[in-house]
Amino acid sequence: MPSMTPGRPVRILEQIIEAGYRDSRYLPELWRYRELFFFLAWRDILVRYKQTAVGITWALIKAVVTLLVLTVVFERVAKLPSGGIPYPLLVFAAILPWQFFAGALTDCSNSLVNNVDLISKIYFPRLIVPGSAMIVSLVDFAISCGVLALLLGWYGFAPDLRVLALPLFALLAIALTFGASLWFAALTAQYRDFRFIVGFIAQLGLYISPVGFSSSVVPSEWRMLYSLNPLVGVIDGFRWAILRGTTELYWPALAVSVAAASLLLATGLRYFRSTERRLADVI
Numbered sequence: 001m002p003s004m005t006p007g008r009p010v011r012i013l014e015q016i017i018e019a020g021y022r023d024s025r026y027l028p029e030l031w032r033y034r035e036l037f038f039f040l041a042w043r044d045i046l047v048r049y050k051q052t053a054v055g056i057t058w059a060l061i062k063a064v065v066t067l068l069v070l071t072v073v074f075e076r077v078a079k080l081p082s083g084g085i086p087y088p089l090l091v092f093a094a095i096l097p098w099q100f101f102a103g104a105l106t107d108c109s110n111s112l113v114n115n116v117d118l119i120s121k122i123y124f125p126r127l128i129v130p131g132s133a134m135i136v137s138l139v140d141f142a143i144s145c146g147v148l149a150l151l152l153g154w155y156g157f158a159p160d161l162r163v164l165a166l167p168l169f170a171l172l173a174i175a176l177t178f179g180a181s182l183w184f185a186a187l188t189a190q191y192r193d194f195r196f197i198v199g200f201i202a203q204l205g206l207y208i209s210p211v212g213f214s215s216s217v218v219p220s221e222w223r224m225l226y227s228l229n230p231l232v233g234v235i236d237g238f239r240w241a242i243l244r245g246t247t248e249l250y251w252p253a254l255a256v257s258v259a260a261a262s263l264l265l266a267t268g269l270r271y272f273r274s275t276e277r278r279l280a281d282v283i
Contacts, residue, residue, distance in 0.1 A: 040132035059140040070212035094211040094235045097173045102202040104137035108181030112189040130185045160244040169237035179264025182272040233257030
């Protein structure tokens with residue numbers, strides 16, 4: 001309490017509570033709430049597989065079913081070439097980044113809406129919410145990598161030294177996905193219509209991305225236009241790193257993917273931060 005002694009000035013202490021933190025203080029604030037981040041990530045993992053008969057194996061089932069469907073459609077029906085690579089390996093090497101992108105984009109985009117009670121009651125860096133939601137997709141990604149290892153052993157197919165570049169392409173997929181997710185998370189919190197747009201992207205993207213076929217089948221005059229899809233460079237990079245003997249990287253597609261990931265991540269962080277102050281009011 002301020003001093004009330006006669007003849008002495010009264011000192012009034014003020015504390016200003018801001019709706020957010022400046023960029024210079026944001027990273028330390030994220031670190032301060034790291035336990036909340038891990039708690040939300042663990043909660044999301046438990047909620048997804050709670051009261052399921054096979055538990056986390058659903059991630060494996062989803063990947064295997066997608067593999068079977070795409071292999072039948074594009075190898076058996078369309079009879080597209082695989083360049084000498086067993087077709088299931090060609091498809092599954094692309095399922096890894098695609099399934100991660102589609103799953104993480106959906107989960108992160110809805111993460112703010114799904115945590116409205118928490119966001120509207122207490123303050124914490126809101127970036128924690130979509131960040132923790134992405135952890136679930138990373139768990140699914142790790143499980144799918146195990147399935148890929150089994151497939152490689154089944155076909156007696158050993159990667160060469162190019163597999164050492166796989167973590168770089170995984171980081172590219174994470175940056176691209178997280179950047180897009182931040183945009184859609186902030187937009188979905190303000191306009192619920194974007195939930196349907198994300199679902200549409202997840203459905204359409206499977207067919208306009210080279211998941212069930214090699215991008216080398218695209219005619220050369222259309223290859224550059226087709227590569228404007230930033231997932232093309234990511235998927236081609238995964239195949240190049242995992243499957244020895246595949247065609248060389250199409251560098252324009254990889255350049256588009258790197259540029260798109262950098263742009264989406266930078267602008268997504270900026271836009272998310274600009275809307276973070278009023279999320280509790282609009283959500």
